[in-house]
Amino acid sequence: MxxxxxxxxxxxxxxxxxxxxxxxxxxxxxxxxxxxxxxxxxxxxxxxxxxxxxxxxxxxxxxxxxxxxxxxxxxxxxxxxxxxxxxISRTLQGVGLFPSMSALENVMLGASVQARSGIVSNALAMPWVDAQQRRIREHAEAVMAELGVLEDAHRFPGDVPYPVQKRIALARALVSDxxxxxxxxxxxxxxxxxxxxxxxxxxxxxxxxxxxxxxxxxxxxxxxxxxxxxxxxxxxxxxxxxxxxxxxxxxxxxxxxxxxxx
Amino acid sequence: MTFFDHLLGGIASGSVIALMAIALVLVWRSTRVVNFAQVGQAMFTTFLALAVYRGTGNWLISLIAAILAGAILGLIVHFLVMRPVRRQDGSGAIIATFGVLIALQASASMIWGVDPQAYPPIVDIIGFEAFGRTWPFSRYDVLVLGVTVLLVLLLSVVFTRTSLGLRMRASAFNPTVARLSGVRVSQMLALGWALAGSIGAIAGVLIAPTFSVTPYSFDILLILAFTVAVIGGLDSLVGAVAFGIGTGLVLSLVSGYSDSGNASIVALVLLALNLLLKPEGVFAHHHSRSV
Structure with missing residues (x-):
C-alpha cells in the first residue's frame, strides 16, 4: 500500500x-x-x-x-x-568538519556561497575582497554566537567536545541562511x-x-x-x-x- | 670556495626547486595526484617563453607569456587527460601524467629540436663583487629568491585569508562536504591545475638561464622537486619551501665538494631515507581524513 x-x-x-x-x-x-x-x-x-x-x-x-x-x-x-x-542546507551524520580549519573557518566556508568576487581578484587579494571577507567573518561570528560556540571560534574541531563540534556543524549549515x-x-x-x-x-x-x-x-x-x-x-x-x-x-x-x- | 660560498650558491637553485615543489603540492592538494608532467609543462612553456623573448626582446613579456601558457597548459592537461582518466581509475591518473610528460618532451623535440638553447637572464648572472672578491651570489639570484618569496607570501595570503583559499582547501580535503557547503569543487580543482601550471612556468623561466634549455634538461628538476614535495609532506607549502631551499643548499655542497653528477643520487638517498623514517612527510598534517 x-x-x-x-x-x-x-x-x-x-x-x-x-x-x-x-x-x-x-x-x-x-x-x-x-x-x-x-x-x-x-x-x-x-x-x-x-x-x-x-x-x-x-x-x-x-x-x-x-x-x-x-x-x-x-x-x-x-x-x-x-x-x-x-x-537548502544539510548536515551530515557525525560532524563533517574540516579538521585542519578553525571552527570559524569551517563556518565561514558555509557563508562563502555569498562571496561574489571572482577568482582573479581573490588571487590578487584585492582590497574589496578584504571587505567582503570581513562581512563573511562577521556573519559567521554572529551565527556562532547564536549557537553559543563563538568562544570556540579559533579552536580546531578536534580540540573541542563533540557536542560543540555538532553545534559548529549546525552553524555552518545555518550561515547560508x-x-x-x-x-x-x-x-x-x-x-x-x-x-x-x-x-x-x-x-x-x-x-x-x-x-x-x-x-x-x-x-x-x-x-x-x-x-x-x-x-x-x-x-x-x-x-x-x-x-x-x-x-x-x-x-x-x-x-x-x-x-x-x- | 669556502663552505659559506657553497651554501650561498645553493639558495637560488633551492628557490627554483621550491617553486617546482609548490606546483606539485598544489596539484596534489587539489586532485590527490602527483603530477609527473609538471616539469614537462614547465619545459614546454619555457620554450614558448623563449620564442616570445626572441620575438619581442622583452624578458618581462616572455615571463608573462609563460605564466599564461602555464595556466592554459595546466587546464588542458586537467580537462583533456586527468578528468577522463580519473573517472576510470585513480591510480591510472598518475601513470597518465608520465604519458603527458613523454608527449610534451616529444612535441618539444619536434617543434624546437634537441639542440641546447640559451635563455638570456634579465639581470647580471655574475656574482656580486665585494671585499675584493666575487661572491657566488648574483643579482639574478636575488631576483629568483625575491620572486619565490613573493609567490609564497601571495599563496599563503590566498589560502589562509580569502574565501577562495578556504574553498580550495575544503575541496582538497573533503569534496563531498565542500559541495554541501556550496563550493563548486570541479572549478577549484581546475584552478589548482592552472595555478600549479603558472608557478611551474615561472620556475622554468627562472632556472632556464642557469643551464641550456633542451626538452630533457628539466628532468633533474623533476627528481629534486618530487623529493622535496614528498619530504615536505606533499600537502605543505611551508614544507615545499623549507625543503626546497634546504635541498638546494645540500646539493650545492655536494656538487662543490664532490661532483655535480652526485646531486641527483644524494636527492634520491634523501628521498629513500625519508620514506623509511617518516613516510607521511615532515610537515604533513596528522589529522585523520575521516569526517
Missing amino acids: KYHLPLTHPLLQTVDISVTLSGLKILDEVSIGIPEGSVTGLIGPNGAGKTTVFNVISGFVKPDSGKVKFDGKRLRHIKTHQLTKMG PKVLLLDEPAGGISAGDMADLGRLIRSWVPERTVLLVEHHMELVMGVCDLIWVLDAGKVIAAGSPEEVRNDPAVLAAYLGEEVDV
Whole structure:
C-alpha cells in the first residue's frame, strides 16, 4: 500500500522516488512532503532508507524514477554545490568538519556561497575582497554566537567536545541562511541535557525556516516535530502527528524487536 | 670556495626547486595526484617563453607569456587527460601524467629540436663583487629568491585569508562536504591545475638561464622537486619551501665538494631515507581524513 497524506503547501517534496543500489531496492516510490515552516521528522528502523532520501535531495544519489520538488518547482539534475544557493542546507551524520580549519573557518566556508568576487581578484587579494571577507567573518561570528560556540571560534574541531563540534556543524549549515535545513541525526552522540537544548534550538528556527529531521532519538523527534513520516524497508508506512504515529499499529510492528529509546 | 660560498650558491637553485615543489603540492592538494608532467609543462612553456623573448626582446613579456601558457597548459592537461582518466581509475591518473610528460618532451623535440638553447637572464648572472672578491651570489639570484618569496607570501595570503583559499582547501580535503557547503569543487580543482601550471612556468623561466634549455634538461628538476614535495609532506607549502631551499643548499655542497653528477643520487638517498623514517612527510598534517 502506498501512503499518501494530503498536504496543503509542501515546501519540499519527493514524489514516487525509487532508488536501487547494487540490485537492492532501497527506496520504493517514496512520496513525502515537508510543509513550509514546519519541523518534519523522518523516522524508521535501521536500513529503512532515511539517509537515502536525504542523498536523493542532495544530489548524491540519482533516483531510478520519481522527482523532487522544491517550492513548487521540479528539481532536475540536482547539483550538490547549488543547494545552498537555492536555500537548502544539510548536515551530515557525525560532524563533517574540516579538521585542519578553525571552527570559524569551517563556518565561514558555509557563508562563502555569498562571496561574489571572482577568482582573479581573490588571487590578487584585492582590497574589496578584504571587505567582503570581513562581512563573511562577521556573519559567521554572529551565527556562532547564536549557537553559543563563538568562544570556540579559533579552536580546531578536534580540540573541542563533540557536542560543540555538532553545534559548529549546525552553524555552518545555518550561515547560508537556508529556507530548508536537512538535519541528519543532529542528536547523535550528545547527552540528554544537550538534547533538550537542541530541541529548543530547532523549534526556534520555525516558522522562518523549514526543518527535515532524521533522528533515532524518539524523545527528540516526538518533542519537536509537527509532522512525522515513517519509512520501513524503503516504503512509507505511516505519517501524521507525533501522537498519531506513536499509536499506529504499522509503526509499532516495524519497530518490533528494535531498541527504541522512547 | 669556502663552505659559506657553497651554501650561498645553493639558495637560488633551492628557490627554483621550491617553486617546482609548490606546483606539485598544489596539484596534489587539489586532485590527490602527483603530477609527473609538471616539469614537462614547465619545459614546454619555457620554450614558448623563449620564442616570445626572441620575438619581442622583452624578458618581462616572455615571463608573462609563460605564466599564461602555464595556466592554459595546466587546464588542458586537467580537462583533456586527468578528468577522463580519473573517472576510470585513480591510480591510472598518475601513470597518465608520465604519458603527458613523454608527449610534451616529444612535441618539444619536434617543434624546437634537441639542440641546447640559451635563455638570456634579465639581470647580471655574475656574482656580486665585494671585499675584493666575487661572491657566488648574483643579482639574478636575488631576483629568483625575491620572486619565490613573493609567490609564497601571495599563496599563503590566498589560502589562509580569502574565501577562495578556504574553498580550495575544503575541496582538497573533503569534496563531498565542500559541495554541501556550496563550493563548486570541479572549478577549484581546475584552478589548482592552472595555478600549479603558472608557478611551474615561472620556475622554468627562472632556472632556464642557469643551464641550456633542451626538452630533457628539466628532468633533474623533476627528481629534486618530487623529493622535496614528498619530504615536505606533499600537502605543505611551508614544507615545499623549507625543503626546497634546504635541498638546494645540500646539493650545492655536494656538487662543490664532490661532483655535480652526485646531486641527483644524494636527492634520491634523501628521498629513500625519508620514506623509511617518516613516510607521511615532515610537515604533513596528522589529522585523520575521516569526517
